[in-house]
Amino acid sequence: xxxxxxxxxxxxxxxxxxxxxxxxxxxxxxxxxxxxxxxxxxxxxxxxxxxxxxxxxxxxxxxxxxxxxxxxxxxxxxxxxxxxxxxxxxxxxxxxxxxxxxxxxxxxxxxxxxxxxxxxxxxxxxxxxxxxxxxxxxxxxxxxxxxxxxxxxxxxxxxxxxxxxxxxxxxxxxxxxxxxxxxxxxxxxxxxxx
Amino acid sequence: xxxxxxxxxxxxxxxxxxxxxxxxxxxxxxxxxxxxxxxxxxxxxxxxxxxxxxxxxxxxxxxxxxxxxxxxxxxxxxxxxxxxxxxxxxxxxxxxxxxxxxxxxxxxxxxxxxxxxxxxxxxxxxxxxxxxxxxxxxxxxxxxxxxxxxxxxxxxxxxxxxxxxxxxxxxxxxxxxxxxxxxxxxxxxxxxxx
Numbered sequence: 001x002x003x004x005x006x007x008x009x010x011x012x013x014x015x016x017x018x019x020x021x022x023x024x025x026x027x028x029x030x031x032x033x034x035x036x037x038x039x040x041x042x043x044x045x046x047x048x049x050x051x052x053x054x055x056x057x058x059x060x061x062x063x064x065x066x067x068x069x070x071x072x073x074x075x076x077x078x079x080x081x082x083x084x085x086x087x088x089x090x091x092x093x094x095x096x097x098x099x100x101x102x103x104x105x106x107x108x109x110x111x112x113x114x115x116x117x118x119x120x121x122x123x124x125x126x127x128x129x130x131x132x133x134x135x136x137x138x139x140x141x142x143x144x145x146x147x148x149x150x151x152x153x154x155x156x157x158x159x160x161x162x163x164x165x166x167x168x169x170x171x172x173x174x175x176x177x178x179x180x181x182x183x184x185x186x187x188x189x190x191x192x193x194x
Numbered sequence: 195x196x197x198x199x200x201x202x203x204x205x206x207x208x209x210x211x212x213x214x215x216x217x218x219x220x221x222x223x224x225x226x227x228x229x230x231x232x233x234x235x236x237x238x239x240x241x242x243x244x245x246x247x248x249x250x251x252x253x254x255x256x257x258x259x260x261x262x263x264x265x266x267x268x269x270x271x272x273x274x275x276x277x278x279x280x281x282x283x284x285x286x287x288x289x290x291x292x293x294x295x296x297x298x299x300x301x302x303x304x305x306x307x308x309x310x311x312x313x314x315x316x317x318x319x320x321x322x323x324x325x326x327x328x329x330x331x332x333x334x335x336x337x338x339x340x341x342x343x344x345x346x347x348x349x350x351x352x353x354x355x356x357x358x359x360x361x362x363x364x365x366x367x368x369x370x371x372x373x374x375x376x377x378x379x380x381x382x383x384x385x386x387x388x
Binding site: 043048051069082113116 | 247266269270314
């Protein structure tokens with residue numbers, strides 16, 4: 001007799017609803033950070049996207065209008081801030097793959113940046129969203145770094161979903177906060193530091 | 195008999211030299227942070243200036259050209275990062291006054307931001323440059339905040355140079371690093387935390 005597995009279409013429906021609400025991974029994290037800020041739990045911001053300004057005109061007094069500019073590649077990660085005195089630094093990535101996240105999705109300069117952060121005593125990590133499963137993971141930097149080092153030495157160029165199941169920490173999606181990554185920091189990361 | 199005070203013009207000459215070299219307070223701090231980064235002492239960056247992008251054109255594939263944008267007021271301070279596991283957050287201000295720095299030079303949103311930082315366990319401060327004296331000071335957030343609270347309750351709207359002499363910490367200008375504010379954090383701030 002066949003086991004009645006939950007219909008995977010349910011997950012898909014959820015995703016469509018989420019998309020219909022105009023939510024994005026970045027938007028969900030920004031809403032989470034705003035929640036933390038409002039509750040006075042943490043002060044964590046998204047850094048502005050760096051822009052190389054080429055031409056500025058002044059159509060009115062004290063009103064600078066940028067008329068030519070280009071996006072620059074950020075040299076760091078998108079998010080940083082402070083929680084319980086700890087320096088927090090991370091970026092967020094989404095993958096539509098069922099089996100892994102390709103390491104090419106994570107720019108090398110972000111890995112170098114996070115390595116410096118961890119070496120300076122900060123907490124560095126990635127939030128990875130597997131869209132097909134609608135699952136969020138807290139990927140500690142050391143796990144990311146091992147896979148990165150392995151990849152540049154000829155190893156596989158991705159981190160498998162199975163690795164997330166064993167070495168990363170699931171973050172439950174909620175109403176408010178939406179992506180409660182501080183819970184992982186409270187429950188798992190801070191206790192491991194002391 | 196008149197006391198032969200050092201000629202104040204000497205300070206002016208120094209300033210002109212500094213200006214001739216194209217240095218700015220912000221540039222000096224960025225050079226300092228780069229020195230700390232290169233020496234693996236700390237990871238502290240200036241946040242990009244936020245820009246509100248209105249129109250983007252695509253003159254070539256994968257090449258986004260911003261054709262209309264405006265500078266936005268940052269909601270935080272300019273600099274943040276991590277040192278010895280401590281979260282560091284500050285801004286830098288310059289005054290040409292001989293007697294004080296006006297509090298209107300420090301936007302209220304920066305004071306609110308730094309208050310949140312300190313409440314969350316971070317190290318918050320201002321670097322203040324008195325250009326007439328060519329002197330740099332580390333102004334701890336608590337001193338700034340007392341003066342801010344006093345000013346909104348009818349007190350004076352500036353922090354006097356005398357206050358800097360007694361409650362702030364001088365930072366020596368050097369060749370490399372130029373503005374060694376981590377020395378103040380090492381010698382005075384970290385010992386006061388434990």
